Amino acid sequence: MHTIVEYPSSQHQAEGLADEVAAQLAQSLADKGRATLAVPGGTTPGAFLTALSKAEIDWAHVSVLLTDERFVAEQDARSNMRLLRETLARNAASAATFVSLYAPAEFPESVLGDIAQAVEAVLPIDVGVLGMGADMHIASLFPQGDRLSEALASDCASVLLPMRAKGAIEPRLTLTAPVLGAAKHLHLLIRGAEKVEAISRATAEHSIENAPVKLLLERPNLTIHIADGELT
Template sequence: MEFHSYPDREMMMLRLAQRISSELGETLRSSGRASLSVPGGTTPGPVFDTLSGAELDWANVAVMLNDERWVSEDSQRSNTRLLRERLLTGRAAAATLVPLYADAPTPEDAIDDLAEGVSAHLPISVLLLGMGADMHTASLFPGADNLEQALRNDAPPLMAMRANAAGEPRITLTAPVLKSALRVHILITGAEKRAALEKAAKLPPLEAPVACILDQAQVHWAE
């Protein structure tokens, strides 16, 4: 783990957006295409705002979420909705959205087709993750029903996940997809999450799921 501390959140968000833009640009120049996976929630919003205006060949960038709540885009709880409003706008509107939601009763009803779409863009060129105070990342929650399977090296790329802390059923990228990413960044803020990160570094992934990716991650933190 490489830890980066910033004097304030505004600088962190700007520098992180610039870093991701640079890494995507490098991948595009070397490979002609790139993939970016990002978290939902409001914390990364300022990163998205800056990144959406980056001068990149967005038409050759595939963007996917780390995870999604099993709700339609008209829900305020939809990560996809946030992604469209904050990242897939401006120059970045030309990017391809790889969906993690389909109009189906449960994640299991659509997961095979969604996984096929994700697999076409692996390995992820640049992965940005968040982390909860409970040390979850993506929708890999401590105590979740399918967590043990999702942490295995032979896990499928996508899995449905249900946990008391998750609210709705979720769909999430699994540990092998996260660990195969070429560049990994974790964005956290505040003293509580910094303490949780330090705790996670000493625990097994079943207790602290973010631990599955820490050894290859660059962590970006501001109070």
């Protein structure tokens, strides 16, 4: 069963999660000389990523990728990679290798093969950190996403899939369930009462397609980090 850690503030959450992730990356570096970190996009993880950027580990041997990306150029304000470069790709962590989930094209399908190849080169994930939407999506595994069933399948052969969903302004690229589930360490970053309530709903939900976060909830290597809300 997963572990739950509750913090008195979002800043404590950011710093506590950064310390734990840094320690796990350091252990992977010691064990095999390299490590791969997957992180979420959006604004919620910004403080965590900024705190992690200061960790004194061997970043030159760490590969970093996003769990998902909006299919927009990095210069776009909605680009997750842009946010990642403004938060994590600074300080000590600027020495890491950052793997982009975007390449210029009209549609993500046109460049999927090349991007997937770059992702495959840094797998498996040693430490995976994910956020969750109030609709219980993780990465870009949205309820009613057009390729959700394929992406959630345990035998999905693709490491990366395009995803389109109601409420998603642009197409996305997302890591698939087998890639996320194979991470050695998993962390779920939850902030606020609305998302805490969504975790409770997901636990009671029978269908993973209605609550994709269920992909993580039964994994013993998952730690849920909660701030600004209490899980009862």
